[in-house]
């Protein structure tokens with residue numbers, strides 16, 4: 001039995017305190033209903049961050065919990081990898097703000113931009129850095145303040161997203177056991193970028209009064225097209241993760257899919273031949289928190305003891321880009 005390179009030794013989550021329910025949209029003039037949103041997405045409520053609950057604040061809250069559970073101090077962290085589509089500032093990376101906030105004085109720190117798949121990308125990069133011998137201990141964080149980039153006047157997107165952060169400590173596996181990351185998989189297709197994107201406000205089209213007026217710096221999405229690809233690509237990611245771990249669906253104790261909506265989750269589980277009682281769903285409480293969704297869910301299932309030492313967990317994500325990714329870990 002070959003031991004794994006790296007294992008997750010602690011998890012945490014950082015969530016804003018304000019709960020915004022489907023019924024609350026009426027108070028901001030959005031014509032929708034709990035019934036419409038629940039039927040199509042399974043989302044009932046999401047967290048919305050205040051001005052002081054920044055991406056870095058949520059990331060630091062999740063990180064401190066993950067470090068405490070791993071028994072790791074800030075000084076022991078070699079690398080901070082922060083996945084976000086909503087950095088607090090455009091320069092420098094939010095990861096360095098997190099590094100400063102935690103006092104992780106020995107750590108390299110950088111952001112990853114791969115939308116909802118970003119945390120799994122980050123986990124894969126961290127495992128590779130451990131395998132190369134460059135580092136021993138990484139903090140891998142997904143942190144998103146989606147409320148800052150969605151168009152609060154577009155009812156077809158603003159009902160879908162929420163804010164939050166999840167983090168894990170990933171460390172070199174010195175146990176000799178086959179516990180930790182069993183397989184990972186990553187893919188992208190930039191030909192489909194314009195199905196889910198922020199058209200303007202970047203370096204190609206820097207911010208102007210016209211952009212602000214037209215709201216083209218905010219998230220635009222072709223919902224039905226995204227839906228179709230999400231199901232197809234998340235299904236592929238599940239197959240590839242199982243193949244490279246040399247496992248079958250029956251070996252998986254729990255599937256944690258990216259929490260975009262319940263219909264995508266159900267279709268992915270069906271394709272992977274995993275029954276819904278082995279699938280974790282919290283999209284009803286948090287909406288789509290992009291790359292924070294999987295680490296938030298992982299932290300919840302460990303805290304609730306739905307899984308524990310020895311459990312095999314498959315995680316699958318899909319996001320803007322498009323990007324898609326998966327990982328199987330034994331806890």
Ligand code: ACO
Pocket residue numbers: 031032033036037040041115116155156157159160196222223224226227230260261264288290318319320
């Ligand atoms: N409340 C009420 N009515 C609405 C709302 C709303 N919030 N939003 C749209 N509608 C209306 C539309 O105006 C439209 O009305 P019309 O027929 O009179 O024009 C009608 O509902 C149907 O609109 P569609 O967009 O066709 O609705 P659809 O059934 O496709 O559902 C949805 C939309 C939920 C967005 C669906 O396409 C979906 O789930 N797509 C995947 C989106 C997603 O999860 N993206 C993120 C995944 S990737 C990532 O996480 C980055």
